[in-house]
Amino acid sequence: MIQIENLHFAYPGSNGALLNVANLRVAPGEKVMLRGPSGSGKSTLLNLMAGILKPQSGRVCVCGEELVPMSESAARDFRANRIGFIFQDFALLEYLTVADNILLPYRINQSLTLNTDVHARAQRLLNDLSIAHKSAAFPTRLSFGERQRVAIARAMIASPQLILADEPTANLDKANALKTIELIVSSAAHNKAGLVVVSHDESLDTYFDRVVDMAQYKHA
Numbered sequence: 001m002i003q004i005e006n007l008h009f010a011y012p013g014s015n016g017a018l019l020n021v022a023n024l025r026v027a028p029g030e031k032v033m034l035r036g037p038s039g040s041g042k043s044t045l046l047n048l049m050a051g052i053l054k055p056q057s058g059r060v061c062v063c064g065e066e067l068v069p070m071s072e073s074a075a076r077d078f079r080a081n082r083i084g085f086i087f088q089d090f091a092l093l094e095y096l097t098v099a100d101n102i103l104l105p106y107r108i109n110q111s112l113t114l115n116t117d118v119h120a121r122a123q124r125l126l127n128d129l130s131i132a133h134k135s136a137a138f139p140t141r142l143s144f145g146e147r148q149r150v151a152i153a154r155a156m157i158a159s160p161q162l163i164l165a166d167e168p169t170a171n172l173d174k175a176n177a178l179k180t181i182e183l184i185v186s187s188a189a190h191n192k193a194g195l196v197v198v199s200h201d202e203s204l205d206t207y208f209d210r211v212v213d214m215a216q217y218k219h220a
């Protein structure tokens, strides 16, 4: 699912590499947590896995595609078709209804085609995540938990093979953090998708097959 080899990454203008990843593999359907303190490069590594950032050297192969040589537009299409992103702040558009927020990837990516199958899948996700009754509501009228479910549904709508979640529990209390992780893990499993979640919270480890410690990728 993910193979990263001999990767070196530095932000322009910084002195020295931020990340040195000799070898990182994630198997299909595997649930992995990326853990490390703030500033250890967790978000950066997630962006490298999504082809949003490119390393100075090394290989990044995700869902059978080599990301480093890809053009920007090919990488955008790749993300639209293969990857579901869950952002910490959910990134919902306030002027779109719940249903339209979930379908947003189909409105902004020309490589995705909105058809009756997709509408049926949206309806199924609305039901599975218990937000069907809010389908015509705008995000400002939703509870926090409902907004989160919309974000998860949107990440799942294109049936991605890989879900990437950047600190999805950072702003939550313990009970809500556990609920959120349970929801993300079960949604990914239901869709047979691989899952990489960034967190600094050790109490969430049990939900994952493996914890990857960012310390090993630090520049010596």
Ligand code: ADP
Binding pocket: 011, 012, 014, 018, 036, 037, 038, 039, 040, 041, 042, 043, 044, 045
């Ligand atoms: P984490 O997700 O573990 O908190 P990040 O990947 O966000 O870490 O950031 C790692 C380091 O890279 C930090 O020191 C941060 O300031 C720096 N960094 C992040 N984004 C940029 C950027 N666009 N340009 C330069 N430096 C950045």
